[in-house]
Amino acid sequence: MTALAVRRIGWSHPELAAAAVAAGAWALLLGHAEHPHGPGEPYLANLSGWTVMAVAMMVPGALADVRIVALSSMWPRRQRTIALFLGSYVCVWIAFGVVAVAAAAEASVGVLLALAAAWELSAWKWRAVRRCHLIGALPPRGASADAACARAGLRYGWRCVVSCWPLMLAMAAAGHQAMALMALLTVVVAAEKIVVRSARLRGPAAALLAGAALLAFV
């Protein structure tokens, strides 16, 4: 593939840089998977691990929306738009983590996964998933564009928290070294955001999470 062809892919897919950041987060977590983390670790260490985990788990499902937001921005602002949007989005998950890492330290992963399975079957869950996609058009330039973009990222994050809170509470309890569970939940979260008519996934997702809950109890 020529350099021009690679650049052309970047023209149509400005979200690739964000995808690389998510991949980097996965690499970082995999590199430290053997290092003992979890409830016994200092709170700040767990919170920093949580932040990397939030990037690894939540950015992949947001990439399709991020692409549209970036392609709808002025060309020189595309990466700035992505940084502001995803930065705000991840900040919401960090704020959630501040509470969740402390609250879930001693909680049962199995119970929280069972709660996540039940949440999959609720109407609130799917209304929140659909709300995620309701991203308004942004002003074209200047401080108003920056502010609107950050607000859009915060809204996106809040809706994502409403959609995924029990699932991420389970991850807070399991710790960011639980790579297999993390991979499973990332696939669930991304599929629910990306697949057309994703509410069809509510049954399989609930079954998957219930199965994971059973395994956690064993």
Add this chain to the structure above:
Amino acid sequence: MRETQRMAEPLIRRDAWGLEEEEGTWHPILQAYALGVGVMQERDADDPLSWEYQAEVHGVASGRPPDEFRNQCQHNTWFFLPWHRMYLAWFERIVRAAVREHPEIPTDVKDAWALPYWNYDRGDSTARLPTAFREPQLSDGSDNPLFTPRRDPAINDGEPLSDWAISAQLAMEEEDFAHEAIPGLAPGFGGPITGWHHFGEGRTPAGALEATPHNDVHGEIGGAGGLMSVVATAPLDPVFWLHHANVDRLWGVWLAQLGRENPTDTAWTGLAFDFHDEQGAPVTSTAGEVLDTEALGYAYDEIPTPALLSEPGPRRRAMPGRPLPDHPPELVGASEEKVELTGSDASVAFPVSEPSSPALLADEGRPSRVYLNVEEVEGEQSPGASYAVYLNLPDDTDADTDPEAYHVGNVSFFGIELAQDIDNDHTGGRGLRFAFDITTLVERLTEEGSWDPQQVRVTFTPLRPTEGEAPPVRIGRVGIYYQ
């Protein structure tokens, strides 16, 4: 569709106004349609052969559980035309079965019956709703199943649809059936390339034919709150089916032009959709199976050549005759504030910057294509009639100004109730979106010296006057993209 259901000779779908001109309001074909619709309306709503069930195939009201047969209509996608062709073909068979079992319909009518179409753009009085749909009673004094009071009262009173709502000329000028679904890019004749797409999954605009006349005619007939203005109720109005038969016919007109082709991609030809046949048995259809209407058992009485379409005015949407660039469009300017439409003229102005993308810089900043996008169009309810969109329309102090020379297209509101609906599983973006190719208009304005990048003005004008204030609609952003 099944090979065994092919017919030796296609039945002829005829223009409803042509039928009326031939034998008056109650031409036997229209009378038979009324009786067949009446039979379907008597059936239980859970019966796939009933009127209500067939409407729910298109869309179910919010809160009603959809399934693989219901809530399946395809809009704002390249499946719009083939899905509605399948829908009409199976519906026509269901009506025909009811017609053939009806004791009051003569045998020769039963044998020849095919779904009529309504060619509203044939001139004279054909822009008025055919009389059979406006009469509350049939000729024998019984209730007319083709009549509903749930239309814009002016339409039921015989007022014509507005000229720019019914003209397919802009759509006929499109060279390609479909374009990639990407911000900025106009979607082509048939709609943007998507997967299964009920309505709003992909923040996509409607294809040119779906936009005008399809969406505009829906809004003008339904008015504010009428059956035809809402996706879930539109097929409950019997004229829905004649409107869509005309849209289906216009697909054939577009194809008759030199160089026009349907997609051959298996992603388009092979996706299967579920329906019921006239026995109520589940069936599937694909786009690839419905490209030949004669194989489906019907033909139109008239597929005029484009030369017979309405005379071209000083239109600006003639395609520039250059291949579509393979790089994405670039936003070069957009409005900062929302625009509210309440039934009167509104406009917005904004500056356009020089392009910055490498592809455009390599071409000295000269775009091969220019697009006008109207984004995030929201409202609680469709106001009915569309708004004409103009680019840099001069002040009306100049009597010689021909507004048509600045007309970009129409903003219509069919489906606006779904654009932010989070109760149904099809939300993909906020509001409706429109994308118009304005390349030749901008080139002409530039030649005339009336294209000022510091002051691009977009004006919205209602196509039909409204009594009082129309249900408000908000436009989130108006933008110009270069490609």
